[in-house]
Amino acid sequence: xxxxxxxxxxKERPSVxxxxxxxxxxxxxxxxxxxxxxxxxxxxxxxxxxLAVAPVPxxxxxxxxxxxxxxxxxADLIFAFAWGAGVxxxxxxxxxxxxxxxxxxxxxxVAGARSLVATxxxxxxxxxxxxxxxxxxxxxxxxxxDGPTDGIIYAGMVGLGFAMSENVSYYIAALExxxxxVLAATLVLRAVLSPFAHPLFTSLIGISxxxxxxxxxxxxxxVIVIGxxxxxxxxxxxxxxxxxxxxxxxxxxxxLMTLLVIELAVIVRDRKRIVGLIQTxxxxxxxxxxxxxxxxxxxxxxxxxxxxxxxxxxxxxxxxARVMSDYQLAATELGLLHARAARxxxxxxxxxxxxxxxxxxxxxxRLSFPLPERHAANAxxxxxxxxxxxxxxxxxxxxxxxxxxxxxxxxxSGPAGPSPAGGPGPYGPDSGxxxxxxxxxxx
Numbered sequence: 001x002x003x004x005x006x007x008x009x010x011k012e013r014p015s016v017x018x019x020x021x022x023x024x025x026x027x028x029x030x031x032x033x034x035x036x037x038x039x040x041x042x043x044x045x046x047x048x049x050x051l052a053v054a055p056v057p058x059x060x061x062x063x064x065x066x067x068x069x070x071x072x073x074x075a076d077l078i079f080a081f082a083w084g085a086g087v088x089x090x091x092x093x094x095x096x097x098x099x100x101x102x103x104x105x106x107x108x109x110v111a112g113a114r115s116l117v118a119t120x121x122x123x124x125x126x127x128x129x130x131x132x133x134x135x136x137x138x139x140x141x142x143x144x145x146d147g148p149t150d151g152i153i154y155a156g157m158v159g160l161g162f163a164m165s166e167n168v169s170y171y172i173a174a175l176e177x178x179x180x181x182v183l184a185a186t187l188v189l190r191a192v193l194s195p196f197a198h199p200l201f202t203s204l205i206g207i208s209x210x211x212x213x214x215x216x217x218x219x220x221x222x223v224i225v226i227g228x229x230x231x232x233x234x235x236x237x238x239x240x241x242x243x244x245x246x247x248x249x250x251x252x253x254x255x256l257m258t259l260l261v262i263e264l265a266v267i268v269r270d271r272k273r274i275v276g277l278i279q280t281x282x283x284x285x286x287x288x289x290x291x292x293x294x295x296x297x298x299x300x301x302x303x304x305x306x307x308x309x310x311x312x313x314x315x316x317x318x319x320x321a322r323v324m325s326d327y328q329l330a331a332t333e334l335g336l337l338h339a340r341a342a343r344x345x346x347x348x349x350x351x352x353x354x355x356x357x358x359x360x361x362x363x364x365x366r367l368s369f370p371l372p373e374r375h376a377a378n379a380x381x382x383x384x385x386x387x388x389x390x391x392x393x394x395x396x397x398x399x400x401x402x403x404x405x406x407x408x409x410x411x412x413s414g415p416a417g418p419s420p421a422g423g424p425g426p427y428g429p430d431s432g433x434x435x436x437x438x439x440x441x442x443x
Contacts, residue, residue: 018075025079025086032090032165040172048171051183052164055191063156063199066264068302069271070332072144072153080133080154084161084198088129092162093169095125115243123201123235130158130198131205131228138209143346145213146336148206149270152263155206159199166198167191193253197238200259204230207266214343234259275300277335290362291331294384297392299331304389311387316370327365334358 037045060081064071099121103113134154137145145151167190174183190197208227212220237255241248278299285291298304305328312324337354340346346354375385382395 018079021079022082025082028086028090029082029165032086032093033168035093036168036172040176044172044175045168048168048175051171051187051191052167055195056160056164059160059195060157063153063160066267067149067153068305069274070146070149070336071329072150076137076141076144077154077157080137080157081161083133084130084158084163085165086161088126088133088158088162089165092122092126092129096122099125118243119236119240122239123232126162126198127201127205127228127231127235130155130162130202131209131231133158134202134205134209135224138213142213143340145210146340147214147270147273148210149267151206151208151210152203152267153206155202155204156196156199159196159202162202163190163195163198194238194256196260197256200256200263201231201235201238203259203263204228204234207263214345216344271302274332274335277339278332281335281338282331285334285359288359288363290359290366292382293395294382294389294392295331298384298389299328304391307390308388311385312370314387315372316368319368320370323365323368327362327369330358330361330365334362 033045033049036048040048064077096117100113100117103116103121104110107113107116134151137154145154170186170190171183174186204227205224206227208223208230211223211227234255238252241252279296282291282296282299286293298308308328309321309324312320314320316323334355337346337351337358341348341351371379371385379385384392
């Protein structure tokens with residue numbers, strides 16, 4: 001039978017280690033802000049803090065909008081943001097200050113030292129400290145890194161946290177030195193024109209770490225080193241060109257926007273890859289009753305998923321929308337699990353345990369779908385109720401792009417049809433010796 005808490009497979013409960021990490025990051029942020037208060041006027045600090053925090057919700061919304069197909073655990077995202085806003089900023093500030101003191105002593109020039117440290121000293125320090133949390137994810141949460149999108153999202157979170165705390169210092173300095181006019185210019189430059197600068201720098205590390213998560217051996221390490229060098233170089237180019245005035249800033253901005261466009265294209269391609277996994281690995285599960293053609297059609301696009309959640313909310317309120325979200329996420333994770341097994345990234349015992357837990361969650365969610373009684377008969381035949389999966393092909397006919405060779409044909413259960421709460425039977429290995437989908441014949 002399904003476990004007492006079917007949603008436990010989504011691992012949303014924060015661990016003790018995560019809570020401890022958040023406490024440390026919070027303390028580091030408090031220390032950083034304390035330095036800002038000591039170095040400036042308290043009124044100026046609160047003005048700077050408000051300006052730094054104000055755009056963060058909008059920036060987070062823009063970043064998380066890219067992560068809708070297979071959302072990352074909220075606890076991990078919060079930790080990445082907190083690391084950037086607390087630990088990375090505090091340590092980077094201390095190291096950059098020591099570097100500046102040393103270079104000033106060697107050169108005897110404050111202006112020259114600031115330019116050198118900003119171009120060649122700060123990028124290695126800051127990108128290394130931001131990148132450490134991504135390496136930690138690779139070490140402790142490798143299974144959460146399923147593709148380049150995940151690496152970009154986590155890098156974006158740590159980058160946004162770092163930029164928020166760093167902006168407080170910049171805004172205070174602008175107020176102290178030149179007043180509101182320079183503050184306005186700094187605000188436009190950092191919060192309007194380049195709010196994603198730090199996330200884009202660190203995204204090169206994030207993509208390389210996600211690549212390494214898919215592979216074993218020296219190749220992954222080499223790619224991480226290349227990504228790290230790329231992040232430091234891009235950061236240094238931005239800082240260096242910005243010192244040459246508007247012309248240099250325009251060149252640096254063009255490079256940054258080019259990278260942004262490329263990464264958006266990478267995310268779109270990665271979405272298509274995940275949809276392909278759903279269409280390849282889920283059809284064999286039709287014989288278990290946890291999925292049918294209409295479900296696969298719905299799961300294959302963000303629009304279809306959104307329509308299904310709207311249907312569930314219309315008939316079942318927030319609880320209905322929640323079980324639909326659980327179903328969609330579990331189905332997506334099931335496709336990614338098979339992909340992980342195909343590349344040898346998970347042992348058979350772990351695969352089977354996770355597979356069973358995900359199928360149980362899908363079955364549990366289906367039993368909770370708010371299907372109106374008048375549509376139950378058609379749903380049992382595989383016909384989706386109105387509003388559930390508009391445009392889905394009739395039972396027995398594959399839609400465009402649908403893959404998979406599972407026998408089970410029409411899939412006889414609709415959105416609230418029979419679900420095997422007791423499990424779909426034995427899970428057998430495929431011909432390569434790796435765990436595969438459930439035996440279409442039922443074992």
